[in-house]
Amino acid sequence: QVQLMQSGADVKKPGASVKVSCKTSDYMFTAYAINWMRQAPGQGLEWMGWINAYNGNTNYAQQFQGRLIMTIDISTTTAYMELRRLRSDDTAVYYCARSSYDLVTDSFRWSDNWGQGTLVTVSS
């Protein structure tokens, strides 16, 4: 069945960067986008952006502009999320999830399959 497997937990110092991977399997990688969301401890879900696996186009939430980079490797059907200039309030569980394209809105839809999550801790 469809699987998204994320890299393991990581600890970073403020100002550093983190790169989380999301290895997908058992579906046509380029027919979907990968959404990235995060969840701070005890908090709700926050959408960070998506990357269209067909053409590599991205859409980032405004609050992450300038320090978020999403990439894909089609050969390994893996998506990556890199967040730079980390702050303590970036401490969160980061999720990748699959999303299908919507022709009417030229955008992407709900997230139907999720990775298990990656805890990123930012601490000095």
Add this chain to the structure above:
Amino acid sequence: DIVMTQSPDSLAVSLGERATIKCKSSQTVLHSSNNRNYLAWYQQKPGQPPKLLFYWASTREFGVPDRFTGSGSGTDFTLTISSLQAEDVAVYYCQQYYHPPQTFGQGTKVEIK
């Protein structure tokens, strides 16, 4: 950005009783071109990623028990659990995908009374 507001923040319901969660969007998520509501519901249990329950506001994802119902249109939506089971204890989130950024409600925690 479209703001999603859920109510209540938490509720406690007896086993076998009905649980109702509301979700309101700051602007319509009903697209006039296809008459579809761009609204999804998720269930999240502790230590797990969210699980998709409904999309298009009322289309049940495969494998979701039929005691769960999604309804509503435009700006007002409801998730109903007709007969609460112990395994339904979780936090429930609504999400709009009408226009980026995709936004989530703050979540509603459902517990057993």
